[in-house]
Amino acid sequence: MPRALGASMETFWRQWADPRERLKWVQQLVKENPRHPFAFLWRSESWAGVAARRNLIGLKLKRDEPLRLKLVKGILSEQYPKGGFRSSIGWTGLRLFQLAELETPPDHPSIQRALEWLRKRQDYDGSLLEMPRVPTAYPSVWGEEVRFPPMAVGVTAFVLCGVLRWDRESSWVKRSVVWVARQIAESKTICCRSCAVHALHALSISHHESLVVKVAVEKLVEWFAEHQTEQGEWFSFPEASFAVLFGLSVCPMPEARWQIAKALPVLAGMQYSDGGWGRTYRAEKTWLVTKALLFHELLDPFVSLTEQCPWLVRPKEWLDRLPPSLDEPGAAV
Numbered sequence: 001m002p003r004a005l006g007a008s009m010e011t012f013w014r015q016w017a018d019p020r021e022r023l024k025w026v027q028q029l030v031k032e033n034p035r036h037p038f039a040f041l042w043r044s045e046s047w048a049g050v051a052a053r054r055n056l057i058g059l060k061l062k063r064d065e066p067l068r069l070k071l072v073k074g075i076l077s078e079q080y081p082k083g084g085f086r087s088s089i090g091w092t093g094l095r096l097f098q099l100a101e102l103e104t105p106p107d108h109p110s111i112q113r114a115l116e117w118l119r120k121r122q123d124y125d126g127s128l129l130e131m132p133r134v135p136t137a138y139p140s141v142w143g144e145e146v147r148f149p150p151m152a153v154g155v156t157a158f159v160l161c162g163v164l165r166w167d168r169e170s171s172w173v174k175r176s177v178v179w180v181a182r183q184i185a186e187s188k189t190i191c192c193r194s195c196a197v198h199a200l201h202a203l204s205i206s207h208h209e210s211l212v213v214k215v216a217v218e219k220l221v222e223w224f225a226e227h228q229t230e231q232g233e234w235f236s237f238p239e240a241s242f243a244v245l246f247g248l249s250v251c252p253m254p255e256a257r258w259q260i261a262k263a264l265p266v267l268a269g270m271q272y273s274d275g276g277w278g279r280t281y282r283a284e285k286t287w288l289v290t291k292a293l294l295f296h297e298l299l300d301p302f303v304s305l306t307e308q309c310p311w312l313v314r315p316k317e318w319l320d321r322l323p324p325s326l327d328e329p330g331a332a333v
Helices: 009-015 019-032 037-043 047-056 064-076 089-101 109-119 153-163 171-186 193-206 211-226 238-248 254-262 264-270 282-295 299-308 316-321
Strands: 137-139 145-147
Touching (some): 019 037, 037 047, 037 282, 047 064, 047 089, 064 089, 089 109, 089 137, 089 153, 109 153, 145 193, 153 171, 153 193, 171 193, 171 211, 193 211, 193 238, 211 238, 238 254, 238 264, 238 282, 254 264, 282 299
Antiparallel strands (some): 137 145
């Protein structure tokens, strides 16, 4: 091999840009270190597994193309003629996020119809309004259901997490971004974790350089820091890590990286011996953790920690007594 497995992956990818060399390296890595997050994601047939191989590992495998097209087709089958998915702004935002990760062409008519449908659901102040009688409870990117009060800032932020993957420049999108930022910056308290993580994710990827967005992002990062224990857990609950990582995973502030670095022992203790996280929706959670570690250049330190402290792990046998995850082959998106 052209490099040692312990060297920086970023250095490797810069030096060995040839996909064939990268493929050989990943195959050897998966074989020699079955606990590496890539080992789990290498096998997953969910949308998160395909997205990880294409966007995190950087390999567009021929074997994945039929699966990718099948997943995209399954998602698009939920779209109604007017453009919304399941007649819900929340579901539409989620599906836009997943379609972006699956690298659907930006000029695809279904994408444009969905964005136009959401634009028509925008109120005069910039907030996005859910359809009447549709509950504001949606599956999160990491698989678990999140609930918001009907008029909460989290509803608009949740939708923006998908919209901003396709459009940052339209005036209506910028209005929604500024509305979310003002709700956070001007409020005395942060209402809940679900609103906070989606607001932080949306504002971080908006690339909006206004002062109010900057203030809101700093306030959210500080709020998460206040709820992180000395041991690295957020909200004194290890499973809250997945939600918090969704917010911090794209935030470029050094303070966001410090929090994740502090949580590395917690994340190691939550990981199963097959390289995955979570009891259900395992690919989604593993994709999310890996993405956060890569964004903040903490994957190599994490792997080193697991090698130095092999007792920080959950036995895979624990999963045998649990229902199968919905992200296993043959499951729905």
